Amino acid sequence: MSTLASVAVCAASTRPHRIEAAAALAAHLALPLVAEDDHAHEVLLVLTDERLEARQTDSRAGAVAVEFTSGSFGYRRRPGSPREAVVRAVGFKGQPLEVFDMTAGLGRDAMVLALAGCRVTTCERSPIVHALLEDGLRRAASDDELAPILEHLTLIQRDAIEALHSAPRPDVVYLDPMFPERTGSAVPTKELRLLARIVGASEDAGALLDAAVASGAPRVVVKRPRLAPTLSTARAATPGMRLEGRSSRFDVYFPTGA
Numbered sequence: 001m002s003t004l005a006s007v008a009v010c011a012a013s014t015r016p017h018r019i020e021a022a023a024a025l026a027a028h029l030a031l032p033l034v035a036e037d038d039h040a041h042e043v044l045l046v047l048t049d050e051r052l053e054a055r056q057t058d059s060r061a062g063a064v065a066v067e068f069t070s071g072s073f074g075y076r077r078r079p080g081s082p083r084e085a086v087v088r089a090v091g092f093k094g095q096p097l098e099v100f101d102m103t104a105g106l107g108r109d110a111m112v113l114a115l116a117g118c119r120v121t122t123c124e125r126s127p128i129v130h131a132l133l134e135d136g137l138r139r140a141a142s143d144d145e146l147a148p149i150l151e152h153l154t155l156i157q158r159d160a161i162e163a164l165h166s167a168p169r170p171d172v173v174y175l176d177p178m179f180p181e182r183t184g185s186a187v188p189t190k191e192l193r194l195l196a197r198i199v200g201a202s203e204d205a206g207a208l209l210d211a212a213v214a215s216g217a218p219r220v221v222v223k224r225p226r227l228a229p230t231l232s233t234a235r236a237a238t239p240g241m242r243l244e245g246r247s248s249r250f251d252v253y254f255p256t257g258a
């Protein structure tokens with residue numbers, strides 16, 4: 001397992017309620033609360049007046065925050081088109097579809113699916129990544145066009161294997177585990193590098209796939225880097241279908257033979 005970065009929380013605001021919120025976040029995450037110019041930790045979770053962002057103090061990479069209304073994801077540029085490979089991979093054709101996303105990360109795939117019209121439950125194990133995503137969703141909820149979409153997107157902070165076990169059977173289980181030598185994904189490099197420093201590589205990708213198959217969902221979709229080996233376990237040996245995106249591949253398993 002790779003060494004994880006040390007993380008601390010700080011406020012970049014003079015407003016008392018933001019300073020209090022930063023202290024509450026540090027306590028919630030059981031992380032030290034430090035000054036903004038304290039660079040003793042490799043990653044700083046910074047609560048500004050507008051948002052929660054992660055800064056890498058030992059790198060020139062810019063801050064990472066979850067932005068659904070602007071920036072590279074800006075939903076107006078990525079309208080959840082049915083042509084998106086992830087939308088085709090889950091088999092969405094306009095009918096109601098419940099998708100359980102076991103690996104929320106920064107929520108991009110979950111948002112693309114929700115924008116297309118799926119009902120999505122997305123699960124994140126890391127409390128730090130969850131805090132970043134929750135903050136992005138909170139800000140997105142004040143966008144008039146996104147607010148109705150977010151009614152169909154539920155974020156939970158829990159291990160997905162446990163959460164899926166106690167959830168109603170979804171139509172599709174989706175997983176996008178971290179991949180050690182990932183050569184591309186829907187998540188741009190800066191974000192992916194940060195995620196890797198916070199959560200490390202997925203040691204449990206096979207266990208995630210097994211839990212997805214055991215859930216009884218008729219369709220399981222695994223996102224992989226385009227040239228990566230297939231994820232296979234005793235329960236799920238061979239995908240029934242493959243779809244290639246720009247830099248990613250979607251392996252689709254049909255555990256119940258559907």
Ligand SMILES: C[S@@+](CC[C@H](N)C(=O)[O-])C[C@H]1O[C@@H](n2cnc3c(N)ncnc32)[C@H](O)[C@@H]1O
Binds near residue numbers: 105
């Ligand atoms: C590659 S990222 C997912 C990126 C995401 N698809 C997106 O579009 O932003 C993988 C995420 O899955 C999370 N993860 C890994 N194993 C998990 C588990 N067992 N339960 C919940 N989350 C998990 C990691 O913490 C990490 O944030």
